[in-house]
Amino acid sequence: MPGIEASTAWKTLAAHAERMKRTHLRDLLGDAARNSALSINTNGILFDFSRQNVNIETMDFLMDLAGAAMLEEKRAAMFSGEKINVTEGRAVLHVALRAERSATILVDGVNQVPLVHDVLDHIKDFSHRVLTGTFVGATGKALKNIISIGIGGSYLGPEFVYEAIKCVPQAAEVAEGRTLRFLANVDPVDVARATKGLNPEETLVVVVSKTFTTAETMLNARTLRKWLLDGVKGTAPEEVIRRHMVAASSAVPLVTEFGIDSANVFGFWDWVGGRYSVCSAVGMLPLSLTFGFEVLEQFLAGARNIDEHFATAPIRQNIPVLMGLLGIWNSTFLGHESRAILPYAQALLRFPAHVQQLDMESNGKRVGLDGQELPFQAGEVNFGEPGTNGQHSFYQLIHQGRTIPTEFIGFARSQYPVELPNEVVSSQDELMSNFFAQPDALALGKTLEQLDVEGVKEELRPHKAFPGNRPSFSLLFGQLDPFTTGQLLALYEHRVFVQGAIWGINSFDQWGVELGKVLAKQVRTQLTASRQGEEIISGFNSSTAAMLNFYLSNSSESSGSAV
Numbered sequence: 001m002p003g004i005e006a007s008t009a010w011k012t013l014a015a016h017a018e019r020m021k022r023t024h025l026r027d028l029l030g031d032a033a034r035n036s037a038l039s040i041n042t043n044g045i046l047f048d049f050s051r052q053n054v055n056i057e058t059m060d061f062l063m064d065l066a067g068a069a070m071l072e073e074k075r076a077a078m079f080s081g082e083k084i085n086v087t088e089g090r091a092v093l094h095v096a097l098r099a100e101r102s103a104t105i106l107v108d109g110v111n112q113v114p115l116v117h118d119v120l121d122h123i124k125d126f127s128h129r130v131l132t133g134t135f136v137g138a139t140g141k142a143l144k145n146i147i148s149i150g151i152g153g154s155y156l157g158p159e160f161v162y163e164a165i166k167c168v169p170q171a172a173e174v175a176e177g178r179t180l181r182f183l184a185n186v187d188p189v190d191v192a193r194a195t196k197g198l199n200p201e202e203t204l205v206v207v208v209s210k211t212f213t214t215a216e217t218m219l220n221a222r223t224l225r226k227w228l229l230d231g232v233k234g235t236a237p238e239e240v241i242r243r244h245m246v247a248a249s250s251a252v253p254l255v256t257e258f259g260i261d262s263a264n265v266f267g268f269w270d271w272v273g274g275r276y277s278v279c280s281a282v283g284m285l286p287l288s289l290t291f292g293f294e295v296l297e298q299f300l301a302g303a304r305n306i307d308e309h310f311a312t313a314p315i316r317q318n319i320p321v322l323m324g325l326l327g328i329w330n331s332t333f334l335g336h337e338s339r340a341i342l343p344y345a346q347a348l349l350r351f352p353a354h355v356q357q358l359d360m361e362s363n364g365k366r367v368g369l370d371g372q373e374l375p376f377q378a379g380e381v382n383f384g385e386p387g388t389n390g391q392h393s394f395y396q397l398i399h400q401g402r403t404i405p406t407e408f409i410g411f412a413r414s415q416y417p418v419e420l421p422n423e424v425v426s427s428q429d430e431l432m433s434n435f436f437a438q439p440d441a442l443a444l445g446k447t448l449e450q451l452d453v454e455g456v457k458e459e460l461r462p463h464k465a466f467p468g469n470r471p472s473f474s475l476l477f478g479q480l481d482p483f484t485t486g487q488l489l490a491l492y493e494h495r496v497f498v499q500g501a502i503w504g505i506n507s508f509d510q511w512g513v514e515l516g517k518v519l520a521k522q523v524r525t526q527l528t529a530s531r532q533g534e535e536i537i538s539g540f541n542s543s544t545a546a547m548l549n550f551y552l553s554n555s556s557e558s559s560g561s562a563v
């Protein structure tokens with residue numbers, strides 16, 4: 001069956017892209033009517049995409065493409081609980097995680113919204129009891145430290161949200177004197193970092209795993225179970241686990257088998273993908289235990305605000321739809337394979353890492369929904385760092401090396417304004433001066449002629465010239481708070497959906513992570529056998545066998561330096 005590439009809209013865009021490649025943003029930006037048409041102000045967000053290599057006609061063609069791909073129908077299917085994750089036979093309902101209590105979203109004839117609110121109520125009650133010292137550790141001490149064990153989607157989203165809202169005064173007040181640490185990597189150093197300086201008697205471990213089988217998480221859970229049992233004395237081991245370990249998981253039987261009290265398991269459902277699970281118990285439990293539930297309610301409200309916008313706003317005025325269509329335009333039609341996420345907010349330092357998983361695990365696919373190989377590349381390479389730090393690091397390549405579409409995220413007000421008596425400009429104004437300057441530097445560049453006028457020596461001019469014509473968009477919010485953090489999360493979640501829907505792929509499975517896991521199991525078995533005296537490394541190619549032998553002969557302390 002022909003895919004979207006056979007549509008008239010696709011072919012029109014492909015031809016149009018050849019024409020647009022000959023335009024320069026310097027010229028496009030000279031048209032004020034165009035610029036104002038390529039900017040929308042809605043839901044407290046200014047989204048300016050006038051620095052994309054597009055004109056009004058491009059946007060018309062992209063809207064035609066959305067029509068040809070049946071984007072609106074696919075969006076409706078997701079919101080209504082249809083099983084659009086076809087390879088796993090599951091609905092995709094992260095939007096249900098933040099739906100109003102009164103909403104109805106059916107899966108197999110059962111309304112899922114009351115189930116969501118039952119778990120939220122449970123989290124609210126439990127976190128309140130921990131924060132007020134009603135639920136205490138096995139030796140009667142208040143549980144003021146939280147260690148959240150989880151990896152991938154059970155880690156990256158919660159960590160991004162933790163960093164984003166820990167500087168919000170209301171959240172910081174509740175968190176005063178409390179610690180939340182994440183333990184993701186199976187590297188023993190991560191265990192040491194997560195537990196350093198913490199008293200097990202005052203620590204609550206939250207095991208976060210949708211499947212409760214992920215090798216790294218389960219090994220770390222067993223490691224911290226031992227750390228607790230070694231550190232909390234004078235109480236029966238079962239009681240220590242019951243008082244110091246809780247879980248967020250959709251595999252309740254496995255959790256209770258591990259020894260965690262079934263009363264302290266916070267469930268979720270197969271229709272929540274790992275990378276879309278921040279609004280489930282995965283994020284809500286450790287974050288409520290740190291900041292209190294009320295702050296997190298504002299975060300859910302922000303995500304819901306964008307869900308409603310995505311579901312109802314006309315597609316020409318719909319921010320996630322526009323972000324997604326521009327992603328398709330840049331990657332598929334203009335050939336830019338990467339994009340940089342550049343928040344001008346230090347509190348968003350882990351947002352690019354979250355988007356990396358969200359986008360690359362979702363849309364990094366090679367076949368369409370029908371299993372046929374795609375005749376184009378899907379997915380993009382996402383990376384990023386907060387500004388202005390990134391400016392002093394990798395922006396060189398973006399200005400003068402490869403063309404990488406960039407995404408500027410900024411805020412009008414700081415959570416912690418700093419004004420020095422003798423400084424004319426506040427730190428926030430300084431930060432944001434860069435936020436506004438960079439997109440123009442990228443778009444407009446600097447010509448040899450301009451350098452000539454400035455009196456730059458001829459031989460230096462090629463080195464100092466900037467080609468410009470580097471696309472970007474800007475997302476500007478009022479302030480980084482729990483609500484806007486929720487908005488940002490949902491904007492990027494829905495952008496992934498839009499791109500996957502246009503490309504005709506399943507954005508909600510991740511078979512590509514399986515092969516490595518299977519091979520790691522074989523290596524693990526071999527390493528165990530070798531440590532038990534079986535010398536021969538077998539079943540691997542000569543390269544892997546040589547590396548394994550090097551590893552084994554250098555892995556005990558007595559073997560000294562590997563060099």
Ligand SMILES: O=P(O)(O)OC[C@H]1O[C@H](O)[C@H](O)[C@@H](O)[C@@H]1O
Nearest residue numbers: 152153154209210211214274513
């Ligand atoms: O939550 P878990 O079941 O432990 O899964 C944790 C992570 O590992 C898997 O390998 C997937 O690649 C991720 O999508 C998932 O988020």
